[in-house]
Amino acid sequence: MPKVLLVDDEEQFRTALADRLNLRGYTVLQVDNGDDAIKVIRTDRDVDVVLLDRKMPGKSGEQTLVEIKGFRPEIQVVMLTAFGSIASATEVGKLDAFGYLEKPVENLEELTQTIDDARAEVVHAQARFEIAPREKASLWRWLLGTHNSRPLFILIGLILFTLLTFMPSPNRLLELVNTPKNTPAESELTIDPIMGYSAYRKMKPGETISDHYSQKYDIRVPDSANQGKRRLIQPGETAQRAQVMLAIIVVAALFWATGAVPVGVTALIVGAAMYFFGVLKPDDIAQAYAKDAVIFIFGVLALSKAITNTGLDRRIGLLLLAPARNLPLLLLLFLPLFSMTCSFVSEHALIAFTMPLFVMVYVSALRQTGIRQDRSLMVMFALSLCFAANAGGPGSPAAGGRNAIMIGILADYGAAPSFMEWVTYGLPFVPVLSFCIGLYFFLTFRKRIQVKKLDVSRQIRVASEKIGPMNRDEYVTAAVLIGVILLWVLASDTLGMGGPVILGLIVLNILRVLKWKDMATIHWEVVFLYAGASAIGKGLAATGGALFLADGFISLLPPFMLQGEGLAVAASLFTGLCTNFMSDGATVSAIGPITVPMAFLANVHPWMVGYATAFASSFAHMLIIGTPSNALAFAMAKDPVTGEQLVTLADFARHGFAVLLISFAVLWVWVIFGYWKWFGFPGF
Secondary structure, three states: OOEEEEEOOOHHHHHHHHHHHHHOOOEEEEEOOHHHHHHHHHHOOOEEEEEEEOOOOOOOHHHHHHHHHHHOOOOEEEEEEOOOOHHHHHHHHHOOOOEEEEOOOOOHHHHHHHHHHHHHHHHHHHHHOOOOOOOOOOHHHHHHOEOOEOHHHHHHHHHHHHHHHHOOOOHHHHHHHOOOOOOHHHHHHOOOOOOOOOOHHHOOOOOOHHHHHHHHOOOEEEOOOOOOOEEEOOHHHHHHHHHHHHHHHHHHHHHHHHOOOOHHHHHHHHHHHHHHOOOOOHHHHHHHHOOHHHHHHHHHHHHHHHHHHHOHHHHHHHHHOOOOOOHHHHHHHHHHHHHHHHOOOOHHHHHHHHHHHHHHHHHHHHHHHOOOOOHHHHHHHHHHHHHHHHHOHHHOHHHOHHHHHHHHHHHHOOOOOOHHHHHHHHOOHHHHHHHHHHHHHHHHHOOOOOOOOOOHHHHHHHHHHHOOOOOHHHHHHHHHHHHHHHHHHHHHHHHOOHHHHHHHHHHHHHOOOOOHHHHOOOOHHHHHHHHHHHHHHHHHHHHOHHHHHHHHHHHHOOHHHHOHHHHHHHHHHHHHHHOOOOOHHHHHHHHHHHHHHHHHHOOOOHHHHHHHHHHHOOOOOOOOOOOHHHHHHHHHOEOOOOOOEOOOHHHHHHHHHHHHHHHHHHHHHHHHHHHHHHHOOOOO
16 A cells, blocks of 8 residues: 655644544555655655645645655645635646545545555656656666666676777777778779778878878877877777777667667767767767757657647648558558658658657547557557658658768769669569568557557548648648758758758747747657767767778678679678668768679679668668657657657567568568569669
């Protein structure tokens, strides 16, 4: 039974009520004023429910309630008063009281039911405020901890970071960072081993990665030979910084996958480690966090607020989800259509617009069936949607920056495809993969979900009819949305992805459709998360750590995977694994310059290897840092009532791994050894 704190200045009433509750098995603590109540709350962590008198000498009930919530926001307070009124109940409700009962409390059954309901609400409040639930103490339980506080994995992360950072630098890493760039004449005779370095084309012949990195970012250390002066770092010191970045990506992936600390804190740890170990200067680290993709994430989250607040999301849903009259149609028809749309329009934006619809359908389905929560339904909704969005990446060059990067790499070798040539070889892949993804979720979840009848289109249509015709704010939001999408399609090369959405937010704010307080309430942890991932990508690329990863994988390939379709399979395998731990653009930037030249050396058409590399960069299914789509779906997959996170990092890892295997199978069987062999590749 819960421990209850009873706060009332009337001794006779307080003692009598405490005795009645004690007979029911409750443990009751008694105080007669607000100050003593605060002392108990601060020292006794076992108190879950407070029965608080509203009218007391000195500190009033309302003042006491505010202070209680300040110290322990999860605790539930039931207000008691002999001067009840609708106005006073409304005022107390604004202060986040759980309930409101009139004195004297004659109906003990009503009181005990209220106490039990309040105690049940404590669990949901702990989830909202990220407070670990209290359990019986044991070393193992303490080590395992709870979500966002897992000492065992924090300790493992520290050990891994120390080992990877301070171990002797591998000879191959030292060799790569100290290898000079070939002259054009030398490059015609042999492949340049450092061609995979992200800034290779900006390097001068004879310049090493260490030279370029230290000079570009002005990385200096004290010079022991010239006291008081500082010198540029040497290759060994560059290799050590590359090791720091390799350690950071391992630890960040561990923390993000296990929930050892909050995702936003992990993102801050990345920057702190880069600063204290001298990987980049503070200004460069800040620039790494403030990339266009990060601004885009913030903008889309804020724009989705306007779409949800105005009800425009329901109307968009009528168009996108019209065929989804049951679960098979939702997963096997809607998802392929959605994926193909993502091939030409930003999949991140479509996720931001569609995921709130699924949350609405989730709430409506629970209300109709009388179920309080169906976690499996939300997991199916969120993961199938973001994985289908990822599957749209190979469809066209407009689907993401990774495709544009690959076209640029191929252009360096005089083999760049046109827009329609890319679509010809990429779009047939999209609906087949998304259909397979839908089939996986149908077979996996059809018996797990508690909601058996699911007509998404009907529920959205009914909800849309309830809100009536479009109003002024919806028209404005729709116009801004169309304008942002057009700018993404027509001007993303010059404005990026973040510029158009920020412009849209300014317009919505000026027209008073979206207020600043709305933008301030977005899921900032997702913004920090993607900023941290961007910083990792930049640090890996700048130090040569990404090149070392790519080179190590290539060296492990057997001979049969270094020619023909085998090379395309190998390139896609390595890319698909790496893209789960770093951004798709960074992955293509690091791996593409290695795989494309290898295609020339092996007499393999460069399109085959280039496409395979770019397509597999869309397979970032396992971690929420993989793509903005994953991060957005994760941020929105919460219980609308309790705020509990319904889709966990473990869900992404488990189902993402299965979908990753499916993605590889479809790419290899249907694409590389399938219609590509039928289409053939043109000469160049």
